[in-house]
Amino acid sequence: xxxxxxxxxxxxxxxFVLVHxxxxxxxxxxxxxxxxxxxxxxGQMLAKTPPMGWNSWNGLGEKxxxxxxxxxxxxxxxxxxxxxxxxxxxIDDFWHGGRDSVTGQLFPDPKRFPSGMKALADYVxxxxxxxxxxxxxxxxxxxxxxxxxxxxxxxxxxxASWGIDYLKYDYCYCTDYDSENNDYKMAIxxxxxxxxxxxxxxxxxxxxxxxxxxxxxxxxxxxxxGQLWRTSYDVNDSWDKPRNDNSPIxxxxxxxxxxxxxxxxxxxxxxxxDMLVVGLKNNGNIKGGGCNEIEYHTQMSMWCMLAAPLMIGxxxxxMDETTKTILLNKDIIGIDQDSLGKQGFRVFRKDGLEAxxxxxxxxxxxxxxxxxxxxxxxxTATYKDLELDPKTKFKIYDxxxxxxxxxxxxxxxxxxxxxxxxxxILSAMEK
Ligand code: GLA
Numbered sequence: 001x002x003x004x005x006x007x008x009x010x011x012x013x014x015x016f017v018l019v020h021x022x023x024x025x026x027x028x029x030x031x032x033x034x035x036x037x038x039x040x041x042x043g044q045m046l047a048k049t050p051p052m053g054w055n056s057w058n059g060l061g062e063k064x065x066x067x068x069x070x071x072x073x074x075x076x077x078x079x080x081x082x083x084x085x086x087x088x089x090x091i092d093d094f095w096h097g098g099r100d101s102v103t104g105q106l107f108p109d110p111k112r113f114p115s116g117m118k119a120l121a122d123y124v125x126x127x128x129x130x131x132x133x134x135x136x137x138x139x140x141x142x143x144x145x146x147x148x149x150x151x152x153x154x155x156x157x158x159x160a161s162w163g164i165d166y167l168k169y170d171y172c173y174c175t176d177y178d179s180e181n182n183d184y185k186m187a188i189x190x191x192x193x194x195x196x197x198x199x200x201x202x203x204x205x206x207x208x209x210x211x212x213x214x215x216x217x218x219x220x221x222x223x224x225x226g227q228l229w230r231t232s233y234d235v236n237d238s239w240d241k242p243r244n245d246n247s248p249i250x251x252x253x254x255x256x257x258x259x260x261x262x263x264x265x266x267x268x269x270x271x272x273x274d275m276l277v278v279g280l281k282n283n284g285n286i287k288g289g290g291c292n293e294i295e296y297h298t299q300m301s302m303w304c305m306l307a308a309p310l311m312i313g314x315x316x317x318x319m320d321e322t323t324k325t326i327l328l329n330k331d332i333i334g335i336d337q338d339s340l341g342k343q344g345f346r347v348f349r350k351d352g353l354e355a356x357x358x359x360x361x362x363x364x365x366x367x368x369x370x371x372x373x374x375x376x377x378x379x380t381a382t383y384k385d386l387e388l389d390p391k392t393k394f395k396i397y398d399x400x401x402x403x404x405x406x407x408x409x410x411x412x413x414x415x416x417x418x419x420x421x422x423x424x425i426l427s428a429m430e431k
Contacts, residue, residue, distance in 0.1 A: 045268045046204055047227035049337040050309045051166065053088025053132065054081070058237075058275050058313025061285025062094040062143065065112040066120055073124045075316045082129060084328050085337060086312065088166050088206075089124050090132030096145040104154060106135075106146060121163035132166030132206070133159060137190040138173030147173055148194060156197035159205065166206040169194055176215075184215035188224060191217075195225025208272070208309075213257060218264035218271055228270040228309050232257045235274040236288030237281075239295050239419060248288065251277065251299045252372065252419075258306050259356070265307055265343035272309050276300065279314030279323035286313075293322055297400070298370065298421040300326045304336035305344035305356045305368045305423065331399035332423060335366045344368070347387050353379040353416070355386055360425065366399075368423045371416035380413045394426035 054072060056064045073089050076082045095117075097109040108117050117133070124131040135155060136147035148155045148169075159167060169191065176186035191209055198205045209229035211217050221229035234248040241250035258273040265271045278300055282290030291299070303310060312327060319327070335358060344358030344366065352373040358366040367386055371377050383390045390410050398405045400423065407413070414422060 046206055047270065048267045049339070049341065050270045050307050051088060051206055051208075051228060052086045052310040052333075052337075053090055053130070053166075053312070054086060054316060055088075055090040055092055055132070055168070055275055055311040055313060057092035058277060058280060058286050059284040059315050063285075064091050064095050066115055069120060070123055071317055073127045073129055076129055077127050079316055079319065079324065080328055081312070081316060082127070084330055085333055086310070086327075088130045088132045088311075090134070090166055090168060090311070092134045092168065093141050093143040093145060093170070095133065096141075099146040099151070104151060106151075106155060106158060117162040117164075125163060130165035131163060132168065132208075133162075133164050134168045134170065135159075135194075136170040136172055137187070137194065138171065140173045142170055142172035149173075149190070152193045152197040153200070156194065156201050156205075160198075160201035160203040164203075164205055166208065167194070167198060168208040168210055171211040182215075184220075187211055187215045187217070188220050191221075191226065192224040199225055218261050222269040227268060228272045230272045230274060231261060232273055234286065235277060236286040237277045237284065237290050238288035239291050241288065248286065250288070251291065251295065251302075255302050255306070258308065259346050262306075262343035262345040265341075267341040270307060270309055271343060273303065273306060275311040275313045276303065276327075277313060278326050279312070279316075279319055281314075284313060284315075292419075294417055294420050296323070296326055298419055300329070300332060301368055301400075301421040301423045302356070302370070304332045305358050305366060307336055307338075307341065307343040307358070310336060329399065331397075331402060331425075335360065335399065335423070335425070348381050348385045351377070353377055353381075355379075355381050355412075357386060357388075362427070364425055364427045366423060366425050367412070368421050369412060369414065369416060370421040371418060374418045376415060376417050376420075378413070378415050380411065382412075383410045386412065388426070393429045395429055397425045397427070399423045399425060 095108050097107045099106050121131040138147045139149050140147045195207050198207055207226045209217050209221050209226040212233045213231045217229035232254040233243055235254045236248035238250040240252040242253050243249045254273040258271050261271045278296040338360045340359060340361040342359045344356045346354055347357045348355035354370045356368040360366055369379050396405050396407055
């Protein structure tokens with residue numbers, strides 16, 4: 001106990017000195033983003049709110065490089081995404097050069113990452129951002145790059161020495177589909193091995209479990225050291241695409257899986273319905289046909305209602321105004337990042353019209369009304385349908401219009417376009 005209090009004291013002193021030294025040099029101390037980085041030794045919780053950032057996979061796929069990652073980090077700052085809470089810059093698959101046959105060390109592709117990962121991490125950190133990387137619990141990654149199986153401790157130490165703050169850990173090349181009783185011992189064991197190895201480095205590294213859902217990672221993800229776990233297969237740039245073998249799914253399909261898992265999410269451990277496709281417009285790596293503007297708004301709205309990790313995938317160096325409006329909406333992000341840490345849940349469903357509710361801090365609640373139909377529809381939902389006290393009066397705030405709005409007391413009634421979702425924050429008025 002005394003030892004850990006002492007450690008906290010020493011770290012606080014260290015941070016204090018750092019801030020003051022940079023202030024003396026005439027530099028502004030970095031503004032705190034989402035939550036401060038804490039040393040693992042303090043035992044403080046990682047990912048108190050769902051992690052937010054940018055990941056290379058949806059937009060770049062195999063084309064990751066030091067140059068593009070640096071430009072993306074710059075754009076995170078210049079576009080205001082960093083100030084809106086997007087903290088992590090994560091390189092997904094295909095950063096690899098190989099594994100050294102003598103030392104067993106992983107190394108990045110020297111052509112695409114000529115300065116090495118440590119230098120790149122330093123660059124990302126110098127922008128006040130955090131740096132993430134990707135590996136796999138099997139022999140190879142999904143892109144056939146070297147996996148971490150059998151090298152967990154070595155790889156975790158290497159990642160920590162580079163200054164990695166986040167590890168996405170995939171599950172390709174793992175062969176446990178027929179495990180006895182379907183209790184997924186192999187997945188649990190492999191993820192725990194890496195979870196423990198990350199903890200042992202002493203560096204606070206967010207551990208993102210990417211097993212895609214079939215082994216119910218929401219039941220064991222936290223126990224193996226994870227702060228988030230994928231609940232679905234890959235979401236591509238399409239609205240509604242049910243899964244066939246080895247195919248990605250659409251936004252709505254992923255939403256439907258995650259919508260029933262609210263009791264497994266909370267501070268320190270989040271359901272992850274996969275990354276945002278907002279702004280890709282079928283130009284990225286994953287394709288799928290593309291979504292329209294309404295559908296991108298809906299993904300952002302519903303991901304925030306579900307307290308999902310928010311990982312942007314589009315090229316943020318050249319976002320158009322619509323994409324900026326969606327990704328930089330601090331009102332909807334506030335719902336995702338609310339300190340109560342509750343995932344929203346479905347309270348109403350009729351004729352393809354749905355309502356979701358997410359309890360928020362400060363005696364507030366977010367309500368999302370959503371039209372699954374491919375034609376415009378009118379939704380009418382009473383406070384009883386929405387599981388709200390019919391006697392309470394609420395102030396109602398529209399998070400996309402950024403304005404207070406009126407609704408008749410005790411009922412919500414509005415027109416929704418095809419696939420549209422409208423989101424409101426209700427604050428109970430003093431009686
Ligand atoms: C899997 C993951 C994706 C991405 C790719 C990389 O499909 O689910 O998110 O990381 O691998 O190869």
